[in-house]
Amino acid sequence: MVEEPADNPYVRDPDTSFAPVDDLDAATAREQARRLRAAIEYHNYRYYVANDPVIADRTYDALFDRLDDLEAAFDLDDEHSPTRRVGGAPLDELETVEHVAPLLSLQSSGDAAEIREFDRRIREAVGDVTYSAEPKFDGFSVEVVYEDGVFDRAVTRGDGEEGEDVSANLRTVGSVPLRLRDAPDFLAVRGEVYMPRSGFQTLNQRRIERGDDPFANPRNAAAGTVRLLDPSTVADRPLDVFFYDVIETSATITSQREAFDLLRELGFRVNDETTLVEDVEAVLDYRDRLMAAREDLEYEIDGVVAKVDDVGKREQLGSTARHPRWAFAYKFPARTGETTVERIVVQVGRTGKLTPVALLDPVDLQGVTISRATLHNAAQIRDLGVHAGATVRVERAGDVIPEVSEVVADDENDSESFAMPETCPVCDGPVAREGEHHYCTNASCPAQLRRRLQHFCSRDAMDIEGVGEAAADRLVEAGLVESLADLYTLDVDDLAALDGWGERSAANLRDELAASEGADLGSFLYALGIRHVGTERARALAAAFDLSDLKNANAEDLQAVEDVGPEVAEAVTAFFESPANVETVDRLAEAVGPESPADEGGDELDGLTLVFTGSLPGYTRSELSNLLETHGANVTSSVSGATDYLVVGENPGQRKREQADAEDVETLDPAAFEERILSRL
Template sequence: MDIILAERRIKELTEQLEYHNNLYYNKDDPEISDYEYDKMLRELEELEKQYPQFKSPLSPTSRVGGMAGEKFSPVVHTVPLESLHDSFSHAEMRDFDRRVREVVPDVTYIVEPKFDGLSVACEYQNGVFVRGSTRGDGITGEDVTDNLMTIKSLPKRIPNAPEFLEVRGEVYMSFKSFEELVKRQEDNDEKPAKNPRNAAAGSLRQKNAKITAQRKLDIFIFNVQQVTGTELKSHRQSLDYLSELGFPTSFYKVCDTIDEALEQIEQIGNSRGEFDYAIDGAVVKVDSFEARRALGSTAKYPKWAEAYKYPPEEKATKLLDIEINVGRTGVLTPVGIFEPVLLAGTTVSRATLHNRDFIEEKGICIGDTVVIRKAGEIIPEVLSVSEHPSDAKPFVFPTVCPSCGSPVVQDDEAATRCTNTDCPAQLMRHMIHFVSRDAMDIDGLGPAFLEQLLKEKLVKSPADLYRLKTDDISAFERKAEKSANNLINSIQKSKDNELYRLVYALGIRNIGLKAAKLLCEHFLTVNDLMNAKAEDFESIDGFGSVMAQSLENYFSLESTKQLIADLKDLGLKMKPSEQKISGGVFEGNTFVLTGTLPTMTRSEASKIIEQNGGKTSSSVSKKTSYVLAGEEAGSKLTKAQKLGIEVISEEQFLSMIDK
């Protein structure tokens, strides 16, 4: 490669890696596999060695990719959380061994599995867990103590503990928990998590620890970062010590030669399919801490450790057929049916083909031989067509719904949808969502029983659940009257759920639990929601045009109006629990909130206004009484000033309450 091409390629790789770093570390939404990323990084390393004059001072080869996010408090790591250098072949591992033995001729290695999760540090004072943080850029991470507290396998108190202990671990999501999460997301027509690693990272960085707790995260502890009160001389000794203290640790093997280490690497690779967690490689570490100090570190990597990365396993198989599944919001999803093939330890015979555009772009036909792999070692995906026989049949996407026969349409999101809101397939998934834990949380109404209720036409909409009687259930289920009574009580109890849970349970496209909560902070009743327009919804922080239009479309449907009316007549809560105080200090006044307030959130201020007789609006008009403005107030403040609306600070707002 000549010097001009080298400079261009180094710049191109640097920009691409920065882009993928941001997606992987900060947004938990990667576009390429770890293996593809690591190969790009290796290419950049080699080019920078040959042409150091073109290396950027902020090159991805010189620093860890992540950064501390803004929604958590920063934590400066006393001992840096270093990254590992990767090898992709036995020859590269032998080069690592040669470099080590130049400094430490009589070396002993520890070989461990490399977990595919999110690296964290956990600190203990006198045996009590006091703080946990993400790796971030290796120097500064994020304080995620509350979220780590939800991980059951992480000890919160350790016996016979040293005065101070900081350990490093890998937070992960088991395959079982990941499959449950993806199923919930697919049932709700949400964008499913791409792999367990990103699901774990996104779950750990939730602002609400209750959401993290629902994701069933786990952790392996694999290193002592620092300790006061005891002396450790080797990695082997530290791993045994961690295990004695009650930390969840993984298996390891002591190896005296690189050949033994390579043999263990292959053994771990061959057994990956036996574990309920993702392993993307193996790590070879120098055992002696004294030897590690002699070897030292580069700006990014320790010289005493090397990660061997396994390539993603790919297999070719024949596509036998394509089935269509209908989701809760009417999306038609094509699913490929393959000749069964063993992949990453399990037999694969099905994989989503996403949508019509995906099939057309890859030129997929029934009868083709396709190449598949498991994204994140768990979700099968089709990579390409490797053989296209002459008798292969192009797949014709249905023009009517396979469940109800109604016409289908393709929307702007490349999704094909059934136009019938009463479609049986949609109704089943809608009902499952309606009774789910985050929605109306009705115990005893599992998918199997719901399917029976729908089949026997005892239930045709969510409102029918509240019309069920004990006799209906006991006769239908052939269960004891007590069991039927318990289910009826659970259904009746759900009537008192908070309004946001009902809004979420309605299953509105693009509206998740967080969005439902925000809606109910800005609109006091369901009637307010039904009367709002897209521009009213879009004025809420975090709501874009797609979400806003989904809401307006949903609440304008006659079927929605009928469902809401039925639920209201049946006694479901249609407004928040907090009732406005008659004659309160803000009665008759309408507030618009904008910007960041010094000591409270806008939702907290809204509740105070509502509890004192006032109401809030999302937009400024001549009917607005006050605009409560904080830092970085935007267009609402400008409009208020133009209209001559009184603008008040948080301090003035609180003094009004005091008076």
């Protein structure tokens, strides 16, 4: 138990009406900073370890901000200050460090017979024993070392002999003490970094809403976070630590119980479920009790651990090269099929479609951990009766996409039924409804922008090389692109400064952007990412309207274009009804200067209707369609009685060939297409 700092004015009911920093002399500032550090460390212990804070969050924030201001104004640098928990500069790499002592894995099984056999061997070797029974945390193991009571380093388990130095990241975790009072000269402890379930669900919600893939489970989230190279990102994620072993110390410890007592006295966070039991049958009872309670815990466990309590008997038993002979992990069976809906969130896709997603208590399904499932739309939620807290059965549709198939139990709580939002949950932009589907109509919505940017630069759109998924993410995250139109105002120096970029990459992108100017209107319209407007519809719209007329076209005008029905017309009008979209399109048009089909080409293929299936070497479908339509041909997506030719390339689809046979439409292979059609241009 960490004692309260004596005579410290910032512990109980602190006065946060501080004098201006500029009014302090250096000595007064140093003394105030010293007391603030001691108080904040104590408040961290009360909040993260004792779970019993003595001040309000806003008061803590005021103390923290004051310390931060003092350290900055008077250059009071202290690497162990609580202000360092907000993270530092990104690391170049994680260095490898040797452990104080090997961090071994445990023997494990879910079979009761095997832990009974483990107990028989123990008693045969050393006689009667008492076991320390502990939860088996499903997290990420680390070694943390203290010299003279001061945090020195944190190292991942790695291969057991050495691991990666993650000291900068573990400093940001509130439950990791940076200073210990009355500590041994040397102390190495082992802990399990984990992500609380509620924090995991909130983090996944944020990732889903901005268009990122969610983490599969809290363990993956914790492990991935601990090994990040950016401590500031780590500080922003909800990590916590349970400490459960003293690896090495200058103090004398004779049992696991004494180790836990020492950890608690020094201010480490120790799990309250740890206990002593007299025999293996009590371990089995302990395991059954925790398995029944696991859904109510704020952390993930996948079993229990039984350790011989007496350190002397542990030394007699020894270890193999892989695991100690005095400990055993009795694991839970995998969760399968049924789980609990923690909450329902809304994901915004590239086209602006709003999709409800159930965030689940992670469940194993056909060997894969599932933490989310699509709910498709509000109608499916109503039909299934899904809500937060319901127990549901999850299936993998086509063995790929997890779906909620049914509600198998309802906790009958008073949670409100789910309703789709009236505005976009990411950008607060207007939402349009089409049947049971909802769409954000703001093309500059951050959740859509990354994928829209990637789509805009794709080969069938503006054909701008160098803007794949990773590059699009960096441009948006750096704030260089807040609208598609910002692409054409990018500064080479700003681009070159991005992580993973350089002057050559930046110059190449500027060249690619310049080369895209003067693109045909069909490619430009497709690049905008208007819902339901693929390459062929974009060309049809470009042939029927110039850009100015298209922006003002009504549904009736649009439906006069072949293959444009009410749904497509509604999507196009909704897109251009958004002032933000119109502004983006106008800026893009000014930069690109898209050219209408009427501006080039001829009428050599006037009246000819073609359909393609499969790919033709040397051409993209978009390039071929543009070429043919600028010379008068009509390229459609389906075969009908009005089709003159079906062009059959590599890996063709069966359906279009069957339609061609049914309609008696002539087919052309690539060579015949080249001779009879392209040779006329």
